[in-house]
Amino acid sequence: MSGTRGSIPRSPAFDDTLAFVRSGYLYGTRRFRTLGADAFEARLGGRKAVVVHGREAASVFYEGDRFSRERAMPTSVQHLLQDEGSVQALEGLAHHHRKSMFMRMLDEPHVLRLVDEFDLQWARVRAEHAGHTVPLYDLGNLVLTRAALAWAGVPAGTVDDRELAGRLAAMVDAAATIGAPNWIARSRRRRAEAWAAALVADVRAGTVEAGEHTAIRMIADGSDHHGAPLPEEVAAVEVLNVLRPIVAVSRFLVFAVHALHTHPAWEPVLAEDAAAATRFANEVRRFYPFFPVIAGTARRDFDWHGRNFEPGERVILDLYATNHDPRNWAEPRRFLPERFERWDGDPNTLVPQGGGDAATGHRCPGEAATIALTARFARLAASRPFEVPEQDLRISLRHIPALPMDRMRVTMRA
16 A cells, blocks of 8 residues: 555554454554554455554544445355445445435334333233243344234235244354354345345235335335336345344344343432433443444545545454443443433444435435334333343353353243
8 A cells, every 4th residue: 555654553463363363342442552553454254454442533434425345354154244236335325325215214203112012022022922031132032023914014924924934043153153154144134035036026016915104015106216117126125224233133132131230230320210211321332242243345545543544444443442442431341321311422433334314325224213122122121021030141252253151042921
């Protein structure tokens, strides 16, 4: 690279891939601390990158159209979580147009309806498993799949919800894997895409009815920024891009119960105060590990920290380190929901689902739904609908994406 390197140091290792695997979520945090910098240059997976963290870095990464997602993430990750032609892979006008569709289907009334569906499906699954000890993570995947399907307008009986729950969860569970686990998850995704494509075709043909304002109808009727209908295969990918992130909220449901179990004083607070539940949900999202990093490639020249970044250069934003940055979060290693009584709402300090503005940038359009679902479940869990038996509650920060060792087993009350 011919640009000015400025004050950004290099990692001491020739290639940091092994360090990333060994450290997991703490990889960047440890390098930032050792190098005494907000950013450092490294080689990951054989490719050069600049790893960054913090409010300022998130602002640079998400604002000003400086970065593209094209070729930024490994194909093993992209094919499970994004795929070709999806909203995440688009830029400029094409991205803004497609994103507006997701913003409409995830506005406040739609989010409230999703939470209502979640309540119904939780009651159903709770009754089905009364008296049994089961992993809450698996229950959450099933409840959220059923809620998402009903909310999206997918008629009952058009898909095996348990099978789909497994496929959607596998896309997230295997995103950081390579080799056979990743290939198997990608095969399962292709089967889910085939189902979604057939569903879109049936909705368009009128053989499957879908409500006017449902997600499946919006996607089936969707168009690109030139006004052309979305190709069937692209529409299918976007169906999964609605369903999969909703199911991914299962991790936050698990973490909410983990937090309640380890901080039981919050149970009576949540039972009485919906606003406190929202603060609790945000602290769950900040404190617990979700996705560790996000990558982008520079679209144009710009300077930051005295260094010139050139088009095509890869930058990796450390989400976990940003959510635990002591400059923005007092005592970041402590679980303190009350901190959100004073939070200024800066979108570049709380970034579990990306930074910047959701309406114009790449921040997840389903963030409001994630908060609402997590807050709602935290209040449900505070009423003790289950017991938490003795188990291994440790959460390894080396495993991406993370879960408690025993997947948060619970015994459902009758």
